[in-house]
Amino acid sequence: MLAQRANLIRSSGTATARAAAKAAAEAGKEVIDLTAGEIWSNLAPGIRDGAIEAINRGINxxxxxxxxxxxxxxxxxxxxxxxxxxxxxxxxxxxxxxxxxxxxxxxxxxxxxxxxxxxxxxxxxxxxxxxxxxxxxxxxxxxxxxxxxxxxxxxxxxxxxxxxxxxxxxxxxxxxxxxxxxxxxxxxxxxxxxxxxxxxxxxxxxxxxxxxxxxxxxxxxxxxxxxxxxxxxxxxxxxxxxxxxxxxxxxxxxxxxxxxxxxxxxxxxxxxxxxxxxxxxxGDGGYQSRLRSQLASARQIGLNVLSSLKRVRVPKAAGGFYFYLDLSHLLQPATGIGGLTTTDDIVDSLLSDAGVAAVSGTTFGDPTGLRLSYGIPPEKLRIGLSRLVEVLNGWE
Structure with missing residues (x-):
C-alpha cells in the first residue's frame, strides 16, 4: 500500500521515548523525563522582543x-x-x-x-x-x-x-x-x-x-x-x-x-x-553565557549523583547536555539482573519501576548505551538520576 521508501525508516527513537514518557505521565505516573533533546529555559530577551516587533509590524x-x-x-x-x-x-x-x-x-x-x-x-x-x-x-x-x-x-x-x-x-x-x-x-x-x-x-x-x-x-x-x-x-x-x-x-x-x-x-x-x-x-552574549552556566551546574549535579554507580562508568559528558552511559557490564549474563537482556528492557524497567524516562542506545545504533538529558530543571534532574542510580545499583 505504501511507497517502498516508507519501509526504510521508522519514527524517531527519541520521539518514541518522549511519547512513552508522556503516556506514562498522562496515566497518572510521576515521571522524570530525561529523554528530550532540549533545554529548560525562558526565551532570550532579543528573541522575544524581535518576534513581538515583527508581529506588531504586520510581517506575515x-x-x-x-x-x-x-x-x-x-x-x-x-x-x-x-x-x-x-x-x-x-x-x-x-x-x-x-x-x-x-x-x-x-x-x-x-x-x-x-x-x-x-x-x-x-x-x-x-x-x-x-x-x-x-x-x-x-x-x-x-x-x-x-x-x-x-x-x-x-x-x-x-x-x-x-x-x-x-x-x-x-x-x-x-x-x-x-x-x-x-x-x-x-x-x-x-x-x-x-x-x-x-x-x-x-x-x-x-x-x-x-x-x-x-x-x-x-x-x-x-x-x-x-x-x-x-x-x-x-x-x-x-x-x-x-x-x-x-x-x-x-x-x-x-x-x-x-x-x-x-x-x-x-x-x-x-x-x-x-x-x-x-x-x-x-544580543550581547549574556543569554548564552547564562545558558552555559545553567548547563554546567546541571552537569556537575548529575555527575555527582552518577558517581555513586557501582558497575557503570561515570560518563565524561564533554559536550552537549547528555549523559551517555555504557551498560555493557549490566547486560552480561553473569550479572543476573532479572531477565533484562537489552537496553530497551532497562529503559522499560526504569520507566515502570522508577518513573524515569530515558532513551535506549539501540535508537543510536548502540545495543549497550543509554542517553540521559540534563537540560531539565536541576531539582528534577537530581531526583531522576538518584532514582536511576538506585535501580541500576540494585541489579546485583
Missing part, C-alpha cells in the same frame, strides 16, 4: 525561499567569526531547523547507491535521511575509542561508492568532543579523496572542562570547498519549537538547496526568522 508574507537577506548576512558574519574565514550571504541558506538543513544536504548531494560514513553511536536522523535520499549509511563503531572515531577506521570503511562523511561534534548522543588530530585526519582524507563532509555542530556552544569545539574548516581551510556546515538555534538558544536552522557551503550547493527547498517547505517561519535576526543584531 513569504520571504526568499532560503531566508531574508538580512538574516543570511548576519549568519554569514557569525560563521566568519566562528571559523576565521570570510563567508557571504550567498553561501548560507536558512532552514526550518537543522533537520531540514541535513535533509537538504542529503537530497542535493547523494545519488542512489552512494555511501555515507556515519560514526556510531549516531543521531538517529542521520542514517534515516541518507536512506530517504537513496543512499546507503555505512557505520563506523567508536565505542572502543571513547566515542571518537579513529581516522583509520573511517578510511577502512570508504569504498568507491563513498560520497560523504558525517561529523557531529559535540556528539549527540554521546557528548564526545572531537579533538584536533581527529578533525585534521578526517579533513585531510576528505580533501584527498574528494569526499564531502557534512559537519553538524548544533551542540557547539556547549563544551565542558578543558574541551574546545573546533569548526573543521578553521583547522584545514582547504576542506571548506568540500564541507557543508549545519547548525541551528534549537540548542544554543533553547528554541526547539521555533524551527530555525541553517546550512553553509559552496554557492553552487546553496543554489541547489534553494531550488529544492522551494518545492518542500519554501521559506522558514517568518516571525522566527526576524526573532533570530534581532538576537544576532542586538
Amino acid at each position: 508574507r513569504y520571504t526568499d525561499t532560503i531566508g531574508v537577506m538580512e538574516l543570511r548576512e548576519a549568519l554569514a558574519r557569525k560563521i566568519s567569526l566562528d571559523t576565521g574565514q570570510t563567508w557571504k550571504a550567498e553561501e548560507v541558506a536558512v532552514t526550518s531547523g537543522a533537520k531540514q538543513a541535513l535533509f537538504n544536504a542529503a537530497m542535493v548531494l547523494l545519488n542512489p547507491g552512494d555511501e555515507v560514513i556515519i560514526p556510531a553511536p549516531y543521531w538517529t536522523t542521520f542514517p534515516a535521511q541518507v536512506l530517504i535520499a537513496g543512499g546507503t549509511p555505512v557505520f563506523v563503531d567508536t565505542r572502543h575509542n571513547g566515542y571518537v572515531p579513529r581516522v583509520a577506521d573511517i578510511k577502512a570503511a570508504v569504498t568507491d561508492r563513498t560520497r560523504a562523511i558525517v561529523i557531529n561534534t559535540p556528539n549527540n548522543p554521546t557528548g564526545a568532543v572531537y579533538d584536533v588530530p581527529t578533525l585534521l585526519g578526517v579533513a585531510d582524507f576528505a580533501v584527498n579523496r574528494n569526499l564531502w563532509i557534512i559537519f553538524d555542530e548544533c551542540y557547539g556552544d556547549f563544551v565542558h572542562g578543558h574541551h574546545t569545539h573546533h569548526p573543521i574548516t578553521s583547522i584545514i581551510p582547504e576542506v571548506r570547498s568540500r564541507t557543508l556546515i549545519v547548525n541551528g538555534f534549537s540548542k544554543s538558544l533553547a528554541l526547539t519549537g521555533w524551527r530555525i536552522g541553517y546550512i553553509a557551503g559552496l554557492k553552487e550547493v546553496i543554489n541547489a538547496v534553494n531550488a529544492f527547498q522551494s518545492h518542500t517547505t519554501s521559506n522558514p517561519n517568518v516571525i522566527a526568522q526576524h526573532a533570530v535576526l534581532a538576537h544576532l543584531q542586538c
